[in-house]
Amino acid sequence: MNGATATADYDDAGLLARLRSNDEAAFDELVDLATPRLLSLARKMMPSEADAEDAVQDAFLNAFKNLPGFDGRSKLTTWLHQITVNACLMKLRSRRRRPETSIDSLLPEYLPDGHQKKPQKRWHEIAEGGIEKAEMCELVRSRISELPEQYRVVLVLRDVEGLDTEETAAVLEVTLDTVRTRLHRARQALKALLDPYFAGDTP
Amino acid sequence: MIQNDYITCRELIGFLADYLEGRLTEEQRHEFDRHLSVCPSCVNYLDAYRKTVALGRLALTPSDSSAQGRAPEGLLQAIKSARRN
Ligand SMILES: [Zn+2]
Numbered sequence: 643m644n645g646a647t648a649t650a651d652y653d654d655a656g657l658l659a660r661l662r663s664n665d666e667a668a669f670d671e672l673v674d675l676a677t678p679r680l681l682s683l684a685r686k687m688m689p690s691e692a693d694a695e696d697a698v699q700d701a702f703l704n705a706f707k708n709l710p711g712f713d714g715r716s717k718l719t720t721w722l723h724q725i726t727v728n729a730c731l732m733k734l735r736s737r738r739r740r741p742e743t744s745i746d747s748l749l750p751e752y753l754p755d756g757h758q759k760k761p762q763k764r765w766h767e768i769a770e771g772g773i774e775k776a777e778m779c780e781l782v783r784s785r786i787s788e789l790p791e792q793y794r795v796v797l798v799l800r801d802v803e804g805l806d807t808e809e810t811a812a813v814l815e816v817t818l819d820t821v822r823t824r825l826h827r828a829r830q831a832l833k834a835l836l837d838p839y840f841a842g843d844t845p
Numbered sequence: 846m847i848q849n850d851y852i853t854c855r856e857l858i859g860f861l862a863d864y865l866e867g868r869l870t871e872e873q874r875h876e877f878d879r880h881l882s883v884c885p886s887c888v889n890y891l892d893a894y895r896k897t898v899a900l901g902r903l904a905l906t907p908s909d910s911s912a913q914g915r916a917p918e919g920l921l922q923a924i925k926s927a928r929r930n
Contacts, residue, residue: 677916756853761886782904826862833897
């Protein structure tokens with residue numbers, strides 16, 4: 643159609659039609675176009691690069707198998723995101739050893755009159771936090787990995803991948819309210835996990 | 846109606862995500878701001894919540910922006926050949 647350089651936008655009807663007619667080149671094209679974004683998503687969900695690549699490969703094999711049943715009502719990008727998220731979740735679940743901690747203990751507690759039980763301490767400015775940026779990112783990543791999966795996945799899709807509420811709901815097949823509730827709880831829980839490092843006297 | 850009745854911390858914190866997304870009505874936002882003007886703890890909470898969102902994004906976004914747009918050639922080939930088998 644256009645001679646411009648390839649973009650991550652592969653949602654055009656032409657490609658889908660060619661995939662449906664088993665056009666070999668179309669499959670290769672889809673892999674080339676879609677893999678970078680799907681891999682970037684998987685890297686945020688999986689503990690290692692090898693796991694992320696495995697999940698993307700699983701996702702594609704699933705997608706190829708299910709393509710005949712893809713009704714085209716959702717966008718191809720949304721559909722592939724969905725399959726990739728599921729591939730990651732499957733892998734994570736198969737190896738989980740200990741039960742996840744409940745998120746409730748990380749949410750704020752209130753007095754009967756609705757005030758916070760423990761006043762929130764002021765966070766210092768991130769830049770003057772006293773720890774190196776790489777170290778800080780590593781710390782935040784490891785705290786994110788402690789969040790229960792259903793919350794972590796919403797945080798990744800909304801706050802990191804930049805999907806909106808509707809897109810996230812479509813990928814996870816949950817309601818808009820569920821996405822909003824989980825995102826809010828995930829952020830609150832992550833804040834609680836980071837409080838010891840960014841609030842109070844620790845430099 | 847008691848004009849001086851403030852919303853509670855619980856209500857304010859429940860509104861946070863909607864506040865940041867601009868989903869509050871004008872009246873809700875007014876009540877939100879009114880509570881903030883008398884509650885340092887919620888001011889701190891809002892600030893920490895915002896920073897948490899920013900930190901999450903920063904921590905999980907590859908610093909090398911070119912790495913984000915590429916996938917290892919080996920992976921691409923593995924996927925393509927796995928489909929043919
Ligand atoms: Zn308050």
